[in-house]
Amino acid sequence: MxxxxxxxxxxxxxxxxxxxxxxxxxxxxxxxxxxxxxxxxxxxxxxxDENKLAQWALEDEYEKAYKHALHYVNRRMRTEHEVRLELANKEVTMDHIDQILEAMKERKYVNDQMYAKSYVNLELSTSSKGPGRMKQYLEEKGVARSTIEGALLSYTKEQQLDKAIAVIQKKSRQYKKRQYANEKEEAYRRFVATWLFI
Structure with missing residues (x-):
């Protein structure tokens, strides 16, 4: 044919x-x-012949899945685990998923080490999260424990102490405000109760 x-x-x-x-x-x-x-x-x-057609169909499935994976990581950084889950949800075969991830890791489109370091650095500069919360988040993203530990080395003990003190001070101010508001409310209630009987 x-x-x-x-x-x-x-x-x-x-x-x-x-x-x-x-x-x-x-x-x-x-x-x-x-x-x-x-x-x-x-x-x-x-x-x-039918063999060629079957081969082309398989190659085409791979190309479509690879393009989808590229689009997925293009929007923001992803871990290997996230890409694997996304492709599995699209019913891509395990062989193709493994091949795609291998190709993406070679080209540095997916790099769990880089992902973990970027995440830790971002959180250090924008949030008050401690190392435990960061570790939990990275574990949920499927990052290996050794990779997480390596990334958290940049979070020094001094930084952890500074963040902890800042969080405690903030909570203390919030508590004082709430306590003051409660005392004010209580004084108002007593006044109203007394005033009614004057």
Whole structure:
């Protein structure tokens, strides 16, 4: 059988529908990405068989999943665990997930060490979180314990003490305000109760 027609998909100009057949009939075979079309030099009149079509379909599934993963990490930094979960939710095969993550780690698109260090540095400059809260968050993101411990080395004992003191002082001020408000309310209630009987 031969490729009888290659047509651009209506909703995505970078994807193509491949039709195959002979003189008597034509049928839709598969959709492929532009990259795959060029890689295999697909063209009208090219001889194909079912094995080739199955191979192209598998490659296309990989390409689609890889592009989805790229889009997912493009929005913000992600851990390996997050990417794995996202692809699994999209029903990508385990083989493809492993291949995609390998390729993304090679290109540094996914790097748990960098993720953990960036997270710790951001929290150090913008929040009053202690190392325990940071560790818990990173564990939830699937970061390895050794990677977390390495990232937390930048959180010095002195910084931890300064943050703890700042939190205690803030809580103390809040407590005093609440206590003052409660005392004021109590005094008002006593006054009203007394005034009613004057």
């Amino acid at each position: 031969k490729i009888t027609k290659i047509a651009v998909q209506k909703n995505d100009p970078e994807r193509y529908n491949i039709f195959v057949g002979d003189q008597h009939e034509e049928r839709f075979a598969c959709g492929v990405d532009q990259e795959l079309l060029l890689r295999h030099h697909l063209h009208k009149g090219m001889e194909v």
